[in-house]
Amino acid sequence: xxxxxxxxxxxxxxxxxxxxxxxxxxxxxxxxxxxxxxxxxxxxxxxxxxxxxxxxxxxxxxxxxxxxxxxxxxxxxxxxxxxxxxxxxxxxxxxxxxxxxxxxxxxxxxxxxxxxxxxxxxxxxxxxxxxxxxxxxxxxxxxxxxxxxxxxxxxxxxxxxxxxxxxxxxxxxxxxxxxxxxxxxxxxxxxxxxxxxxxxxxxxxxxxxxxxxxxxxxxxxxxxxxxxxxxxxxxxxxxxxxxxxxxxxxxxxxxxxxxxxxxxxxxxxxxxxxxxxxxxxxxxxxxxxxxxxxxxxxxxxxxxxxxxxxxxxxxxxxxxxxxxxxxxxxxxxxxxxxxxxxxxxxxxxxxxxxxxxxxxxxxxxxxxxxxxxxxxxxxxxxxxxxxxxxxxxxxxx
Ligand code: GDP
Ligand code: MN
Numbered sequence: 330x331x332x333x334x335x336x337x338x339x340x341x342x343x344x345x346x347x348x349x350x351x352x353x354x355x356x357x358x359x360x361x362x363x364x365x366x367x368x369x370x371x372x373x374x375x376x377x378x379x380x381x382x383x384x385x386x387x388x389x390x391x392x393x394x395x396x397x398x399x400x401x402x403x404x405x406x407x408x409x410x411x412x413x414x415x416x417x418x419x420x421x422x423x424x425x426x427x428x429x430x431x432x433x434x435x436x437x438x439x440x441x442x443x444x445x446x447x448x449x450x451x452x453x454x455x456x457x458x459x460x461x462x463x464x465x466x467x468x469x470x471x472x473x474x475x476x477x478x479x480x481x482x483x484x485x486x487x488x489x490x491x492x493x494x495x496x497x498x499x500x501x502x503x504x505x506x507x508x509x510x511x512x513x514x515x516x517x518x519x520x521x522x523x524x525x526x527x528x529x530x531x532x533x534x535x536x537x538x539x540x541x542x543x544x545x546x547x548x549x550x551x552x553x554x555x556x557x558x559x560x561x562x563x564x565x566x567x568x569x570x571x572x573x574x575x576x577x578x579x580x581x582x583x584x585x586x587x588x589x590x591x592x593x594x595x596x597x598x599x600x601x602x603x604x605x606x607x608x609x610x611x612x613x614x615x616x617x618x619x620x621x622x623x624x625x626x627x628x629x630x631x632x633x634x635x636x637x638x639x640x641x642x643x644x645x646x647x648x649x650x651x652x653x654x655x656x657x658x659x660x661x662x663x664x665x666x667x668x669x670x671x672x673x674x675x676x677x678x679x680x681x682x683x684x685x686x687x688x689x690x691x692x693x694x695x696x697x698x699x700x701x702x703x704x705x706x707x708x709x710x711x712x713x714x715x716x717x718x719x720x721x722x723x724x725x726x
Pocket of ligand 2: 381382469538539552
């Protein structure tokens with residue numbers, strides 16, 4: 330689960346990390362008084378969406394001003410005016426995709442004078458199963474770009490969980506970032522704080538880009554992107570409450586309520602599959618046959634008819650879906666349950682696109698019988714390759 334920058338900064342503030350004072354607003358009328366509570370003489374007005382690259386992003390609407398989603402203002406009035414231009418508009422960045430994201434919140438912050446922009450992240454390294462620090466002198470930039478063009482400018486190392494964070498970890502970061510004098514001590518303290526926050530809250534990712542050296546020579550967190558382990562949220566009520574469902578894909582949100590493993594993609598073939606491995610293989614073979622999957626969907630082993638119905642409804646609600654492939658290898662999951670779920674869903678929402686069904690395994694005959702006797706216009710398939718070929722042909726002609 331991800332949270333907004335202003336929420337991440339509130340957590341950082343609680344833990345004693347250096348962040349600027351700021352106020353969040355959801356209505357343009359609030360912006361002036363919010364900005365007035367800050368000291369100035371510089372204000373930063375920041376669109377709050379769950380995506381990075383806001384500064385270099387652009388708005389879809391003509392009346393939203395020409396600058397991106399991070400704007401500097403020299404007066405309270407100017408800050409309020411910039412907030413007004415962004416609220417309710419759609420910000421497109423390289424992370425939002427072409428559809429962009431609607432800006433429903435604005436964070437107005439005390440502006441900082443910047444001497445250097447640095448990059449810092451903590452994440453769970455799957456290779457070592459440890460928490461890793463990643464840092465670079467190339468802050469404020471796209472880190473993927475730095476990683477591919479100048480990988481030598483990124484330092485990464487993991488922390489042994491038996492010792493936990495030690496001051497030498499912080500000094501390693503400080504020297505890699507070229508920090509001097511009192512900054513080294515600040516860095517050692519800040520890294521300890523970030524590590525503690527990361528572990529306390531079961532985080533998956535903590536990215537600060539940029540971490541800055543201010544014109545006064547101090548370290549400060551200027552941007553913060555936090556991701557939390559969804560499986561651990563049950564023990565962090567405070568974090569769970571920060572969830573902003575308006576930032577999430579509505580179909581993925583609906584799927585999570587039914588405990589379905591669903592990820593929206595941007596192809597044209599909707600897939601309903603059981604088992605993550607088979608789901609991946611199905612996506613691969615759709616691509617191999619010349620089309621693109623519209624989603625990843627694993628209905629799981631013990632899916633009920635209701636769950637299958639819901640899954641089918643989620644797939645058909647996607648307007649990009651031009652055809653559906655149901656690919657089930659019944660083991661624990663029974664083919665007749667799948668068949669019943671599909672029929673129930675079609676009765677409820679109708680079927681406007683071609684549907685290919687491939688059933689194999691437990692109760693396959695019963696499943697096929699249910700579909701045949703339903704009078705549904707289903708294209709039957711015998712194996713995975715045949716099924717993929719048929720749905721691609723039905724969609725692409
Ligand atoms: P992002 O574009 O979504 O990553 O948003 P950031 O919060 O990282 O802001 C983008 C850029 O705006 C930063 O890299 C800075 O160069 C600039 N910026 C953000 N806050 C301030 C500030 O307080 N003062 C100044 N001078 N620049 C800022
Ligand atoms: Mn940033």
